[in-house]
Amino acid sequence: MTDEALNLPPAFGMLPRRRNQLLVAAAVFAAIAVSPFAIKDVYLQNVLVLTLLYAAVSQSWNILGGYCGQISLGHALYFGIGAYATSVLFVTYGIVPWGGMLVGGILSAAIALLLGYPCFRLKGHYFSIATIVIAEIGLLLVHNWDFVGGALGIQWPFGSDSWATLQFARDKVPYIHLALALLAITWFVTFLIEGSRWGYWWRAVKDNPEAAESLGVEIFHSKMAAAAVSAFFTAIGGAFYASFLAYIDPESVMSFRFSLLFALPAVLGGIGTLWGPVVGAAILIPLTEITRSYLGGSGSGIDLIIYGGLIMLVALAKPEGILSLFQGKRQKAEGRS
Amino acid sequence: MSTDILLDVQNVTRRFGGLVANSDVSVEVRRGEILGLIGPNGAGKSTLFNLIAGAFPPNEGSIRFEGQDIARLSGPARCRLGIARTFQVPRSFDSMSVLDNVMVGAFAKEPGSAAARRVAYETLAFCGLQQRAPAPAGELTPPEKRRLEVARALATKPKLLLLDEVMTGLTPSEARLGVELVRKVRDQGVTVVMVEHVMEIVMPLVDRAVVLNLGKVLAEGKPRDVVRDDAVITAYLGERHRAA
Ligand SMILES: Nc1ncnc2c1ncn2[C@@H]1O[C@H](COP(=O)(O)OP(=O)(O)OP(=O)(O)O)[C@@H](O)[C@H]1O
Numbered sequence A: 001m002t003d004e005a006l007n008l009p010p011a012f013g014m015l016p017r018r019r020n021q022l023l024v025a026a027a028v029f030a031a032i033a034v035s036p037f038a039i040k041d042v043y044l045q046n047v048l049v050l051t052l053l054y055a056a057v058s059q060s061w062n063i064l065g066g067y068c069g070q071i072s073l074g075h076a077l078y079f080g081i082g083a084y085a086t087s088v089l090f091v092t093y094g095i096v097p098w099g100g101m102l103v104g105g106i107l108s109a110a111i112a113l114l115l116g117y118p119c120f121r122l123k124g125h126y127f128s129i130a131t132i133v134i135a136e137i138g139l140l141l142v143h144n145w146d147f148v149g150g151a152l153g154i155q156w157p158f159g160s161d162s163w164a165t166l167q168f169a170r171d172k173v174p175y176i177h178l179a180l181a182l183l184a185i186t187w188f189v190t191f192l193i194e195g196s197r198w199g200y201w202w203r204a205v206k207d208n209p210e211a212a213e214s215l216g217v218e219i220f221h222s223k224m225a226a227a228a229v230s231a232f233f234t235a236i237g238g239a240f241y242a243s244f245l246a247y248i249d250p251e252s253v254m255s256f257r258f259s260l261l262f263a264l265p266a267v268l269g270g271i272g273t274l275w276g277p278v279v280g281a282a283i284l285i286p287l288t289e290i291t292r293s294y295l296g297g298s299g300s301g302i303d304l305i306i307y308g309g310l311i312m313l314v315a316l317a318k319p320e321g322i323l324s325l326f327q328g329k330r331q332k333a334e335g336r337s
Numbered sequence B: 001m002s003t004d005i006l007l008d009v010q011n012v013t014r015r016f017g018g019l020v021a022n023s024d025v026s027v028e029v030r031r032g033e034i035l036g037l038i039g040p041n042g043a044g045k046s047t048l049f050n051l052i053a054g055a056f057p058p059n060e061g062s063i064r065f066e067g068q069d070i071a072r073l074s075g076p077a078r079c080r081l082g083i084a085r086t087f088q089v090p091r092s093f094d095s096m097s098v099l100d101n102v103m104v105g106a107f108a109k110e111p112g113s114a115a116a117r118r119v120a121y122e123t124l125a126f127c128g129l130q131q132r133a134p135a136p137a138g139e140l141t142p143p144e145k146r147r148l149e150v151a152r153a154l155a156t157k158p159k160l161l162l163l164d165e166v167m168t169g170l171t172p173s174e175a176r177l178g179v180e181l182v183r184k185v186r187d188q189g190v191t192v193v194m195v196e197h198v199m200e201i202v203m204p205l206v207d208r209a210v211v212l213n214l215g216k217v218l219a220e221g222k223p224r225d226v227v228r229d230d231a232v233i234t235a236y237l238g239e240r241h242r243a244a
């Protein structure tokens, strides 16, 4: 049979769809990289940093929650591990944050494997509930652990602006580029995974574990691998956040609010998609920051109500997320061809 | 002669609570044959498939594949050894395209995406589904979903293929294509065990038939002889004929 009869795509290298994804990503990230030339306002720059950070962490969450279908509501734990590892290593031992980032990431991945061992035997809601409980226990432990500052937290020392210590007190633009780099890396890693055997296995596990097993997919290994990668990049995000705030305490990096804020952009934008977390964060984070400055602080819980409302809206109107509004049409067109 | 036996199920029992779904079942599958597994509803046919494919272990008995005892191996491990199955109720990956569904199967033997995609396309073409490759699996018609089940299983490059009612709900002309496909699969050197209710389809197609009833093997032999077996007629055909 000829290739034409088999309806094979012309080239067996990269698929056109994937090549386009890369081009779009390059364009989007390049535009963000030069955006500080246009956005001079410090408040807006701050919002941009946070949006990029949450997009990156939500993308990391998406690896486990979106692709592998394991809905974690405890990713604040991994975020906190990254933030605390970096802060403790820097403030107590003088190790530059770059090292702390790596240590935090590896530590997080290891803990994800340790926790995954019992948790991945739980199904659906039970798994999600377990992640909430474990993250809350983690928060409690940190609260009562004097070595990491207890309830008081850790203040980073003041120093001159430097790429080594990731401290930029006067000009916030480096943080934009750092957060962007983090997003670009997590996006690209997800892109690679999506096209690889692991990506296919993870989606198969999510869609139908019994069928996946019959096709040679090791369910437990798949979930463990997804959890480790997801936790690693979430911790890198936490490390970045600590250097950005230059001060952390348990609530400011590990509260349940963060777990929600990592899951929501992916759910809102399109769970298990490459651009869902980015689109979701671009909507949700500015919204959060606006309500925050109007209503003052995050303690009021109003923002949580707004998140809940948004989720209900998505669940009712478009369960596959905002992106599906566009993709639905395209896929149907492809299906007909 | 024993080298001809690809799969050897010996005295297998599987219980669900008080219910004995498979009771002391022994079946030999010869390399290269098409074996029909028939029996009335609830006879334990799908349970036997689940035991062979490793969805759950037997309570008693041994299952040997190419001489190796596989009764305690996991489902994925058995897939890698060369056992593939379809599900009676199709279980497609509905968030993925038809091609991606088949690629999951291909990845069992092909680690690289490009190679897996090639295998998947070829398998889809083999099963007559290549036109639907880009479609979301959830949008397939029921007969197409059954074909997808077969394609996905075949993409794992099995030695033994277990087909659970893949012809159910097909029109006569679709069923003819299905029969043709099963023959083509066997001609590729794949041994086939198929569960089927429609006698007119299975009997001309299979080399041998095993009849299950109430979890036990009732009869085994040439299709011609099996349909004449008194016990079979009362347990299965008679009942069906009366019902019809
Ligand atoms: N996972 C299970 N848990 C409990 N009972 C089960 C399970 N699987 C099968 N059974 C029971 O075992 C018996 C045999 O079922 P099985 O599905 O193997 O029959 P079958 O021959 O495939 O029937 P059908 O022709 O209707 O598909 C039935 O009574 C069924 O209810």
Ligand SMILES: [Mg+2]
Binding pocket: B045, B046, B047, B088, B164
């Ligand atoms: Mg059945």
